[in-house]
Amino acid sequence: MIFGLDFSAVDWDEMFTGTLDTLKMLGNSAVFTIILGLPIGIVLYLWGRSQIPFVQGFYAVLSFIVNILRSVPFIILVIALIPFSRAMVGTSIGVLGTIPPLVIGAAPFFARLVETSLREVDRGVIEAAQGMGASTAQIVMRVLLPEARPGLLAGITITVVTLVSYTAMSGMVGGGGLGDLAIRYGYQRYEKEVMIVSIILLVVLVQLLQMAGDRLVRHFTRK
Amino acid sequence: MIELKGLTKVYGKGGSAATALSGVNLNIEKGEIFGVIGHSGAGKSTLIRCINLLERPTKGEVWVDGTELTRLGKSQLQEHRRKIGMIFQHFNLLSSATVYDNIAFPLRLTHTPKAAVDRKVNELLALVGLTEHRGKYPAQLSGGQKQRVGIARALASDPDVLLCDEATSALDPQTTDSILRLLLDINKQFNLTIVLITHEMLVIQSICDRVAVIHGGGIVEQGRVTDVFLKPKHEVTKEFIRSEAQDDSPLLAALHAPHPTGATAVKITFLGEKTYESTLSRVAGGTGVNFAILQGTISTIKDTPYGQLIVRFEGDAKAIGRTISELAAQGLDVEVLS
Structure with a gap:
C-alpha cells in the first residue's frame, strides 16, 4: 500500500498487452501519417510558392481541407470516421480500427509541419540548384528534403508525441492500448492504480520519443 | 557569346x-x-x-x-x-x-x-x-x-x-x-x-x-x-x-593658388609600356620647364600598367605650350586643367 493505493491488484499481463497495443497503434499510424503527410506537405509548399493563378487556387483548396481536418477535435473525428474505418480495415475498434482515424487526424497536422520546415530552407540554395538546371523533382529530393531534414525530424517527433495522446483518446471508443486501460479501469471502475500505471507508462513513452527525436535532430544539424 | x-x-x-x-x-x-x-x-x-x-x-x-x-x-x-x-x-x-x-x-x-x-x-x-x-x-x-x-x-x-x-x-x-x-x-x-x-x-x-x-x-x-x-x-x-582615391580638396586648392612665374596644371595619362618610361622628365628637360607632381597614381588595370599624374608646369607660357604638345606627340594623353 502506497498512499492508500494497492498496486498488487494491477493485472500486469494486461498492462503489458496494453503497452504493446499502444506501440502497435503508434508505429503503424506514424508510418502511414508520414507516408500521407509528407507528400501533402511538399505539395502545399510547392503550390504555395507558385506564381500561377490556378495553382494558387489549388493551394487555397488544399490548405482549406487541411485546416478543416485540423480543426475537428480528435475525439469527434474518431467517431465520425467509424464508417470509414470499417470500409478501410473492416473494423472500427481495437488496434486495427483505430489506425485510420489516427492517420487522418495526424497527417494534416504533420503536412503543415512539413510545409513550415520546407519554407525554412534558404531560398538562395534553391535558386542555385535551379541555376544548375535542376528539375522541380530534383530540387525536392536533392535540395529541399536534405536541407530540411532536422526540421522534418523535429516535425515527426512532435507528430508522434501527438499520436500518443490520440491513441489514448481513442480508448474512449474501444481503441485499445494504455488509454483504453486507463479509461476502463480508472474512469469506469474507479480503480485508480491501473490508471496511474498507464499514465506513468505514457509519460515514459513520450519522454523516450522526445529524447530520441532530439538526438536525431542534433545529429543531422549542420549549421 | x-x-x-x-x-x-x-x-x-x-x-x-x-x-x-x-x-x-x-x-x-x-x-x-x-x-x-x-x-x-x-x-x-x-x-x-x-x-x-x-x-x-x-x-x-x-x-x-x-x-x-x-x-x-x-x-x-x-x-x-x-x-x-x-x-x-x-x-x-x-x-x-x-x-x-x-x-x-x-x-x-x-x-x-x-x-x-x-x-x-x-x-x-x-x-x-x-x-x-x-x-x-x-x-x-x-x-x-x-x-x-x-x-x-x-x-x-x-x-x-x-x-x-x-x-x-x-x-x-x-x-x-x-x-x-x-x-x-x-x-x-x-x-x-x-x-x-x-x-x-x-x-x-x-x-x-x-x-x-x-x-x-x-x-x-x-x-x-x-x-x-x-x-x-x-x-x-x-x-x-x-571613391577609390582620397579627398582631393587640398589638390584643388593647390591648383588654383596663384603662381609668381606663371604655371599650368595638366593631367597626364600614361598607358601600357609608356607608364614606366622617362618621357615626362625628358620632354620637360628639353623645353626647360620645371614641374611639380601634385597628385599621381601608377598602378595596373588587370595586366595593363597605367599612370595618371596631375602635374604643374612652371615657366613661360610658350615653353609650357611646347611641352604639352611634345608630350602629346610622344603618345601621352594630356588634359589641361588650369
Whole structure:
C-alpha cells in the first residue's frame, strides 16, 4: 500500500498487452501519417510558392481541407470516421480500427509541419540548384528534403508525441492500448492504480520519443 | 557569346510597379571578363539573374551561345542552364552536404557515372585548393573557402559562362583578392567567359576586360576598362572612381593658388609600356620647364600598367605650350586643367 493505493491488484499481463497495443497503434499510424503527410506537405509548399493563378487556387483548396481536418477535435473525428474505418480495415475498434482515424487526424497536422520546415530552407540554395538546371523533382529530393531534414525530424517527433495522446483518446471508443486501460479501469471502475500505471507508462513513452527525436535532430544539424 | 536585347524587367503591376531594368542592350564576347558596376538598387543583380533566367525579363531577349533562352521551354532551359555556372554573394551551398557532395551536385543531376563524378570532383578540389577539406560541411569553412566550393561547383558541369553575383562582396580584402586571382586563372585556363556584377571599382580594375556602368536600370557607360577607368564620362562612373582615391580638396586648392612665374596644371595619362618610361622628365628637360607632381597614381588595370599624374608646369607660357604638345606627340594623353 502506497498512499492508500494497492498496486498488487494491477493485472500486469494486461498492462503489458496494453503497452504493446499502444506501440502497435503508434508505429503503424506514424508510418502511414508520414507516408500521407509528407507528400501533402511538399505539395502545399510547392503550390504555395507558385506564381500561377490556378495553382494558387489549388493551394487555397488544399490548405482549406487541411485546416478543416485540423480543426475537428480528435475525439469527434474518431467517431465520425467509424464508417470509414470499417470500409478501410473492416473494423472500427481495437488496434486495427483505430489506425485510420489516427492517420487522418495526424497527417494534416504533420503536412503543415512539413510545409513550415520546407519554407525554412534558404531560398538562395534553391535558386542555385535551379541555376544548375535542376528539375522541380530534383530540387525536392536533392535540395529541399536534405536541407530540411532536422526540421522534418523535429516535425515527426512532435507528430508522434501527438499520436500518443490520440491513441489514448481513442480508448474512449474501444481503441485499445494504455488509454483504453486507463479509461476502463480508472474512469469506469474507479480503480485508480491501473490508471496511474498507464499514465506513468505514457509519460515514459513520450519522454523516450522526445529524447530520441532530439538526438536525431542534433545529429543531422549542420549549421 | 551573350547578347541581351532590349531587356526590361518590371516588378509588380499597376501603381506599385517598379522598373528594375529598362531596355538594356549588352554584348559580351567569348572569353572575356565583363564587369557590371552599379550602386545597390541600380538593377545589376536583376541584370545578371536575367542571363540564366532566374529572373524572367518582362520584355527583351537573352541570347547565350547562339540560343535564345527567353524562347525555350522548361526542360530545354534546364539543359542550357547546365552550361551557365553561377556563384553567389552568400555562396548558396547545401548546408547538409559536404564539400565533396556540393561539388558533385550538378554532376549527379545529370546522372553522371560515379567514377566520372569522382574524377571531376577531385580535379576541381585540387584546382580550388580544398582537397583537404573535402569531407567538411560548409558551416566548418571560412567565407573564402565557401566561395571556392561555389566556384568548383559552378565549374563541375564544364560551363561556357560563369556568372558572379557579387561573389566577393561578403569577403574581406585579402580573401577577395585570392578569389579574384582564382577567377582570372580559370578565365585564362578554360577560356571561360565571366560576367560579374559588383559595387567595387577595385574588382573591375583587377580582373575585368570590359565594364558597363549601370544606373537607374540602364547602362550609362560601357567600354574597355582602361578607357572607362581613365576617361570616365558619366557622373556615376566618376563617382565610383573617385571613391577609390582620397579627398582631393587640398589638390584643388593647390591648383588654383596663384603662381609668381606663371604655371599650368595638366593631367597626364600614361598607358601600357609608356607608364614606366622617362618621357615626362625628358620632354620637360628639353623645353626647360620645371614641374611639380601634385597628385599621381601608377598602378595596373588587370595586366595593363597605367599612370595618371596631375602635374604643374612652371615657366613661360610658350615653353609650357611646347611641352604639352611634345608630350602629346610622344603618345601621352594630356588634359589641361588650369
